[in-house]
Amino acid sequence: xxxxxxxxxxxxxxxxxxxxxxxxxxKQLAEPIFLDHYxxxxxxxxxxxxxxxxxxxxxxxxxxxxxxxxxxxxxVRNDDQGYGFWHDSSEITFDREYRHHYxxxxxxxxNQEDIPLNEPGSSFSFEKxxxxxxxxxxxxxxxxxxxFYRAYDQETVFESRMSSGSNQHRSEEAMVxxxxxxxxxxxxxxxxxxxxxxxxxxxxxxERLKELEVLKASGSLPRWLEESRxxxxxxxxxxLIETEDVYPIKLNANEWLQLYMxxxxxxxxxxxxxxxxxxxxxxxxxxxxxxxMMDQPxxxxxxxxxxxxxxxxxx
Amino acid sequence: xxxxxxxxxxxxxxxVFIEIHIIAIDILPDPVGYFLIYSGxxxxxxxxxxxxxxxxxxxxxxxxxxxTVFLQNTSIEQISGWFFYLSVMGIFNLVLAFYIFQxxxxxxxxxxxxxxxxxxxxxxxxxxxxxxxxxxFEPFAMNMNLTEGTGYFAFSAAFGLMMNIIFLVxxxxxxxxxxxxxxxxxxxxxx
Numbered sequence: 001x002x003x004x005x006x007x008x009x010x011x012x013x014x015x016x017x018x019x020x021x022x023x024x025x026x027k028q029l030a031e032p033i034f035l036d037h038y039x040x041x042x043x044x045x046x047x048x049x050x051x052x053x054x055x056x057x058x059x060x061x062x063x064x065x066x067x068x069x070x071x072x073x074x075x076v077r078n079d080d081q082g083y084g085f086w087h088d089s090s091e092i093t094f095d096r097e098y099r100h101h102y103x104x105x106x107x108x109x110x111n112q113e114d115i116p117l118n119e120p121g122s123s124f125s126f127e128k129x130x131x132x133x134x135x136x137x138x139x140x141x142x143x144x145x146x147x148f149y150r151a152y153d154q155e156t157v158f159e160s161r162m163s164s165g166s167n168q169h170r171s172e173e174a175m176v177x178x179x180x181x182x183x184x185x186x187x188x189x190x191x192x193x194x195x196x197x198x199x200x201x202x203x204x205x206x207e208r209l210k211e212l213e214v215l216k217a218s219g220s221l222p223r224w225l226e227e228s229r230x231x232x233x234x235x236x237x238x239x240l241i242e243t244e245d246v247y248p249i250k251l252n253a254n255e256w257l258q259l260y261m262x263x264x265x266x267x268x269x270x271x272x273x274x275x276x277x278x279x280x281x282x283x284x285x286x287x288x289x290x291x292x293m294m295d296q297p298x299x300x301x302x303x304x305x306x307x308x309x310x311x312x313x314x315x
Numbered sequence: 316x317x318x319x320x321x322x323x324x325x326x327x328x329x330x331v332f333i334e335i336h337i338i339a340i341d342i343l344p345d346p347v348g349y350f351l352i353y354s355g356x357x358x359x360x361x362x363x364x365x366x367x368x369x370x371x372x373x374x375x376x377x378x379x380x381x382x383t384v385f386l387q388n389t390s391i392e393q394i395s396g397w398f399f400y401l402s403v404m405g406i407f408n409l410v411l412a413f414y415i416f417q418x419x420x421x422x423x424x425x426x427x428x429x430x431x432x433x434x435x436x437x438x439x440x441x442x443x444x445x446x447x448x449x450x451x452f453e454p455f456a457m458n459m460n461l462t463e464g465t466g467y468f469a470f471s472a473a474f475g476l477m478m479n480i481i482f483l484v485x486x487x488x489x490x491x492x493x494x495x496x497x498x499x500x501x502x503x504x505x506x
Contacts, residue, residue, distance in 0.1 A: 003413070005443075006409070006410065006413050006443065006447075009409075009443075009447040009451070010406055010409070010410070010447075012447075012451055013406060013447065013450050013451050016451050016452070016453075016454050016455070017402070017454045020454035020455055020457055020458055021454065021457070023458055024457045024458055027458070097460055097461050098460055099458055099459060099460045099463075100458070301460070
């Protein structure tokens with residue numbers, strides 16, 4: 001073995017070091033990136049939302065507190081800050097780990113009295129928040145869109161009988177009307193921002209839905225319902241809520257209504273809001289019903305690269 | 316004296332490869348190991364009257380490895396100063412191994428131990444090429460995620476350990492030779 005070979009090997013190793021290090025440096029974020037969140041809170045006493053952000057693996061940022069224009073105080077609950085004797089606070093926690101970044105979470109708690117919602121029917125929204133970190137300068141982060149509405153303090157005309165979500169990016173809810181209703185509209189919030197990423201189907205085929213009555217007795221689901229969960233969106237029963245001539249949907253007392261919700265599995269934003277059903281009771285009173293849902297994307301390395309390219313390019 | 320030299324190198328390498336930390340202190344400290352290698356190489360080189368680059372590297376490592384007495388491999392965070400330090404150590408070790416192999420080849424040639432020579436030359440080649448490859452791919456770990464990185468490290472650690480054991484076993488053969496029938500100064504020539 002020639003000495004020359006050794007030295008050329010070592011030179012190659014040094015080049016490998018230099019190139020890998022340069023690539024590593026090029027992937028470092030100047031500051032953490034918050035992903036997009038589409039959240040709606042119907043203000044009860046306390047509402048908490050979890051926000052996701054990307055931070056460098058090398059020296060990851062930890063949120064200490066958050067300031068939002070218009071909200072007096074936000075309580076930060078770092079999910080990963082455990083208490084107790086065995087907790088090692090120096091340990092880094094994360095939701096998911098990628099090549100150069102961690103996806104970390106911070107949960108914010110909003111108290112009713114801190115949010116400016118005085119009038120009935122009023123709402124409050126924010127898209128940015130100033131985030132402060134341990135030993136790092138603060139940033140103003142775009143977090144998507146978060147809205148609060150005053151809680152609908154009314155008797156509901158629907159009784160929810162069954163709701164389920166899955167990690168397949170779909171969820172459903174089935175409910176029964178307590179009195180005759182006329183449904184005039186079913187809608188999802190943020191129509192401009194997320195229309196592409198969500199599809200909702202409504203099913204009011206009473207004959208089949210009646211079979212759900214067995215839920216009360218035995219708790220086992222009818223076979224068609226189990227099967228419909230495996231089906232493609234196009235094949236599941238029901239009609240897309242955007243279809244104009246669906247409305248009005250008339251339901252007698254004790255009739256069923258079922259909602260199927262589909263989320264684009266390729267999207268990169270976080271959802272937590274409700275489908276709003278609007279209608280009239282027999283006596284002409286306006287009724288509103290909220291069917292809550294939440295869905296998180298499964299982000300792969302390519303998604304992370306794309307998010308970073310998009311967010312950093314926009315600056 | 317010659318085989319005493321190989322014996323010293325052998326024990327020096329044992330000190331370097333084995334790390335047992337008791338309350339953060341390595342009880343088989345690397346600088347001691349490198350010093351043994353240094354003095355062992357001195358003995359062998361004096362005999363062959365060959366260049367002293369290997370000695371020089373060993374001597375550098377005696378001082379350069381001082382921090383490892385208190386440094387535990389497992390507690391190194393990624394891409395810190397110590398991470399670079401350990402990588403530089405790795406490269407130095409490769410160079411040192413190269414010179415140790417070189418004097419082994421020299422010895423086997425001189426003694427006309429053809430079987431041993433063949434085995435040494437083969438091991439030399441396989442060891443250097445595979446260790447150079449492992450070291451070449453090491454920095455790729457900083458651009459890997461945890462799963463990929465752990466997989467690579469597990470593979471390279473196991474493979475590297477295997478190569479070093481082969482190296483040590485071969486070296487122990489050299490330290491078992493006797494100096495006695497090796498007195499003729501006319502045969503002691505360099506490369």
